[in-house]
Amino acid sequence: MADLRVAVDVGGTFTDICIFDESAQRMRVTKVPSTPDNPMEAVLNGVKRANIDLSRVELFSHGTTVATNALITRRFPKSAMVTSKGFRDVIEIRDGTKDDLWDAYSDVSGPYIRRRDRFEVPERIDYAGNVISALDEDEARRVARLLKKRGVDTVAVCFINSYANASHEIRMREILAEELPEASVSTSAEVLPEIFEHNRFNTTVANAVLGPLVSGYVEELDSSLTRDGYTGELLLLHSGGGSMTSEVVKRFPVRLAASGIAAGAIAAQHVAEQCGHANAVGLDMGGTSTDISLIADGELRETNEWEVEYGHPIVFPSIEVLTIGAGGGSLAHIDIAGSLRNGPQSAGADPGPACYRRGGAEPTNTDANLWLNRLGTDLADGEMTLDRASAKTVIEEKIASPLGLDVDTAADSIIKVANANMADAVRLVSIRRGLDPRDFALIAFGGAGALHGADVARELNIPSVVVPPSPGVTSALGCLLVDIQHDLSQMFTGAADSADAEVVEQHFKELELEGRDRLRHEKVADEDAVFERGISMRYQGQWRSLQVKMGTDPDALRQAVQLFHEEHEKQYAFRQDETPVEIYQLHLKALGRTPKPSFKPSPVGNGEPGEPIxxxxxxxxxxxxxxxxxxxxxxxxxxxxxxxxxxxxxxxxxxxxxxxxxxxxxxxxxxxxxxxxxxxxxxxxxxxxxxxxxx
Structure with missing residues (x-):
């Protein structure tokens, strides 16, 4: 009998496992140390440690950092890019911006694929999809054979204006398949059929370089789980807050680049709704970093453009999460000006904080909390014993003595700096947008979130804090609360007041047909398929657009325009009702409903907590x-x-x-x-x- 639902979230320090027993209506959790060199090892260790009978598992959902870590470390397979003649350097020219405008010596890191591995092929399609110059197939085949000679594992095909007509990219992919049958190929028209070439090319390149890595990881994990008795689909959480099967992940691996952090935001939204808070801030503080999400009017904020490294955009819908280097393992240090700093450097899982006694020689937030007795000496149900003497030694040597403080004050100062860093990050996602933190609740979770949550809230004048039942594995719980989800889009430019509603409806029908085909491929029954429409619009003359919800009734377009005015005022503090509105893009979320835990409330007692331990x-x-x-x-x-x-x-x-x-x-x-x-x-x-x- 399949009555278990399992979620695994791989973090920088710990891998969290959450098991919901549907028949017993009971949740149990466990944690194991992460294995950065081979993340799958920690997943399987967690399954073994939790004594999970995989034959009883109805759903196995997984949030992973494999894609994120690959983009950070740039440990890519041998990759190449094929593009239109004259557009080889689009991903190097970028948009001309810098992360730090005033630092003349700081530059954006180079593209994921080096210039010598980017090749041009003559072809040209115009903005409307008309063929100006046919694809030069002889040159295309010559390039394909050259790539084979170089031993290329993965190729990104990025032709200009392919969003309007994908025929040349499709033919190029066919030629590559004939000459390099073992290589994976990503085409920009399939990955991101949108107009701006830098965003489209870079997203496709990221998809290509991740392909072999993610596919290998997913295949190996899927095989291991199946071999041990699991008969269902392996679901992986993606950046948009939904999940994908392993087969779809192989086509769109770049969607996993924010897999882990999305899970925590989804769980924070669930807890906020459970407690009746329409407005909440999620504070997910783990061992390495803190992820901050915002729920306003019951909805998580989303973004359509984000990046792991500045200058290399990934343009897929993603839950908006701000990540800072503040975790249990964040290192406290004194900078060259003599000021106390906290993070972003981290002790990680190995060697970890000094109190782990695994070789850590720098003080961390965990060491400070341990010395202040906020944290006990037993960790993970006695799996690890923390050493207060080691914590005291590094705090005294590295912080207290150089600053002329006693060890108690030094440890307290370490915590205060960490709290100030997190409070500043919350201000960025709230006050910067005109939102008052005093109108929000703070959902504190992660392995260290509940240690710091109340102090962070007090610094921000947030009146209440909610700590979920299993804060250390709340992100894993988020993996159990999502549906299979595909985010589809199609360019559609024109004035909103003169647009033919029937033509717009036909385009949405085409997107729904593609969405239904994808869901059927993932074995989602038609009755479990749900489609949510969206439309991006802008005032005439604007460059950036704003996405709003779109209905299905005959008056949906007019209602969407009105909603655009309202949302524009919320986002930018002004609206221009007399200015013509342009349609920019159509969006569709194709959702496949999956089984979810059915939590039941418990009778409330008389207020007595009993005797302390x-x-x-x-x-x-x-x-x-x-x-x-x-x-x-x-x-x-x-x-x-x-x-x-x-x-x-x-x-x-x-x-x-x-x-x-x-x-x-x-x-x-x-x-x-x-x-x-x-x-x-x-x-x-x-x-x-x-x-x-x-x-």
């Missing part, structure tokens, strides 16, 4: 404070606290600081209010009595 001195606000420590798995829903208190569990530790209150809700989330008034009208006497008894 210990009371230990914890450093808060410049002094050591006796603090009760509870085992979170033993706490009933309704349990209430007046801070300070610490809640331990297998995958994380939650800190409830002084001058705050908290309660365990019916979903077993911890809801923290940054006030001494108990959260959500929990009786003050119950919370106060339980804390006093513990002390």
């Amino acid at each position: 210990e009371v230990r001195d914890v450093f808060f606000d410049g002094q050591w404070v006796p603090t009760p420590v509870y085992q979170r798995e033993n706490l009933p829903s309704g349990a209430a606290f007046i801070g300070p208190a610490i809640l331990n569990q297998i995958d994380s530790t939650t800190v409830i600081p002084p001058n705050s209150s908290a309660v365990i809700d019916e979903w077993f989330n911890i809801r923290i209010a940054l006030t001494t008034e108990p959260y959500e009208n929990v009786p003050a006497s119950a919370a106060e009595d339980s804390t006093q008894n513990a002390l």
Whole structure:
């Protein structure tokens, strides 16, 4: 009986496994150290450690960093690019911008494919799709044979204006298949049929260089799971917040470039909705980095252009996540000006923080939390024992002595700098857009998010914090909450007021036909297929466009124009209702519904948390404070606290600081209010009595 749903999220330090037992209505989690040299090893170790019977698994979903790491390290297979004569250097010229405009010595990193591996073929199609010059097949075949002689593994075919007519790219792919049958080929018309050549070419190049790497990883993992009893499809989370089967991943591997970080944002949206927060900030703090997402009016923000490295855009719909180098393993150091810094460098999984006793010689956030007693000495349910003496030694040698501080103040300063970095990042995604953080809740998760969440919220005047039941594996949970999803687009330019609604409808029907074919290929039943339309528009004379939702009724186009005015005002603080609006592009999300966990609320108790497992001195606000420590798995829903208190569990530790209150809700989330008034009208006497008894 297939009654288990399994999600695995590979992080920089730990690999998280989340198992939902549908028949028992129970979630269990586990963590294993990541294996950066071979990520699949950690996935299989996690399955073994969790004692998962793969024959009982109905769905196996996976968020992976394989594509991201490959783009960062540039460990690519032998790659080449074939393009129209005269357009060899499009991906090197780029758009002429720089990440740091004022640094004359800083330059954008080079293209993913070197100039000597980029080849030109005579052909030309105009903007309307008319053939001006036919593809020179003799030259195309000569180039293909040259690539074979060079031993090329993967090829990106990028012809100018192929978005309007793909016939030349299709023929080039056929010639390459004849001459290099073992090589993978990506064509820009299939990967991204859009007008701007730099965005289209670079996205296609990224897809090509990732192809053999991702395909090999997915095939090997799929085979291993099947060999051990799994009979379903391996689903991989992609950047747009949906999932793809392993077969589709082989065609569009670049969509995995933000796989892992999307999972956390989806889970944050789920928790916010569960707790009744339409506006929330997701704070996913892991071992290496912190990913910050924004939920406004119940919706995750999305972007259509993003990058792993500046200057190399990947133009696919993606959940908008801001990542900064602030994690449990982030290194504290003193810069050349004598100031204390935190990150972005990280101790990673190996050697890890000094307290792991694996050779780490620099202080990290984990070392500081351990010395301040916010973090206990047992990690991952006793799998790892942390050494406070080692943490103290590196903090004293590297930070306290050089700055003339005692070790307690130095450790506290390390944490404060990390919190300030995260607070600044939250300001970037909220205040910069005219949004007030005080109107939001903070969803704190990841292995270290619950340690820092309340302090970050206090710095931003965010009134409440929510910590999910299993914060350390919440990103893995996000993999269980998504559907199979394809994002399709088609160029369609013209004035909105004179556009023929029937022609627009016909184009959407074509996109829906392609979407349905893809879903059927992934074995999605027609009744489980859902299509969501979108349309990009802009004011006449504008360059950038804005995407809004599009309905299906006869008046949908007029309604979309009105919605465009409203969204433009929200995004840019002005609207021009009298200015003509142009249609730029049509979009379609093709969704294949997948089984999801059905969570059930628990009856809320009387507010008593029971006896703590210990009371230990914890450093808060410049002094050591006796603090009760509870085992979170033993706490009933309704349990209430007046801070300070610490809640331990297998995958994380939650800190409830002084001058705050908290309660365990019916979903077993911890809801923290940054006030001494108990959260959500929990009786003050119950919370106060339980804390006093513990002390």
